Amino acid sequence: MSNSDMRALVEALLEGDQARCVSEAARLRKAGAGVAQIVVDGIGKAMEQLDGKCTIDQFNLLEIMLVGRAVMGVIKELFPKGEPGMPIRGTVIVCSLEGDVHDMGKNILKMVLSGKGYRVIDCGKDCPLDRLLETAEGQQADAVCVSGLITSVIPQVRLLRELAVERGLGQMRILAGGAALKQATAEGLKVDFVADTAFDGARYLEEVVNEEP
Numbered sequence: 001m002s003n004s005d006m007r008a009l010v011e012a013l014l015e016g017d018q019a020r021c022v023s024e025a026a027r028l029r030k031a032g033a034g035v036a037q038i039v040v041d042g043i044g045k046a047m048e049q050l051d052g053k054c055t056i057d058q059f060n061l062l063e064i065m066l067v068g069r070a071v072m073g074v075i076k077e078l079f080p081k082g083e084p085g086m087p088i089r090g091t092v093i094v095c096s097l098e099g100d101v102h103d104m105g106k107n108i109l110k111m112v113l114s115g116k117g118y119r120v121i122d123c124g125k126d127c128p129l130d131r132l133l134e135t136a137e138g139q140q141a142d143a144v145c146v147s148g149l150i151t152s153v154i155p156q157v158r159l160l161r162e163l164a165v166e167r168g169l170g171q172m173r174i175l176a177g178g179a180a181l182k183q184a185t186a187e188g189l190k191v192d193f194v195a196d197t198a199f200d201g202a203r204y205l206e207e208v209v210n211e212e213p
Helices: 003-015 018-030 035-053 061-078 104-115 129-138 151-166 198-208
Strands: 091-096 119-122 143-147 173-177 193-195
Touching: 003 018, 003 035, 003 061, 018 035, 018 061, 035 061, 035 104, 061 104, 091 104, 091 129, 104 119, 104 143, 104 198, 129 143, 129 151, 143 151, 143 198, 151 173, 173 198, 193 198
Parallel strands: 091 119, 091 143, 143 173, 173 193
Antiparallel strands: none
16 A cells, blocks of 8 residues: 555544544555555644644644644544554653643644654643652653653752662653743753753654664
């Protein structure tokens, strides 16, 4: 099956038309397309095109949310029993830290990473550091991504590396994002990377997290 057969799915994803996306995914499966091919040549291509459109100067939040919802609809169609998507590039934990009950940015990141083939575990909002690190340890996470819209979470972010090392997670990547955190430097927050957008974070992970065989 050629990439041109995926064009209708890619177009539907970029339009945020969840119902049509699910229908196209089902059609492709019936036509013989494998799940991995749909994820790579369908979802993957759509996310690449959305990434190119959504620069820092032209960031359409509604468009990203609609595409993300459509992507998740296709993933549920491909994996009705909840199996992880393919290809699995790595396991990432996302959360908004304790004291921060905002989760829109975290949810966008979750959609973007899921669409790019990562296994994403969401620890939710108002998440204590202990719960975040317990989850990361139990799931053998390659990275954790913390979001913060309020400055009171900054001291928690600065503690994260030290606490991770104490648990034997020194090799795990730590990313930060959100209005309160992206004003700081990675060095100042003691993290590996500070993302301006969800796509910045995804690009960084693609560079540092090896794809599993």
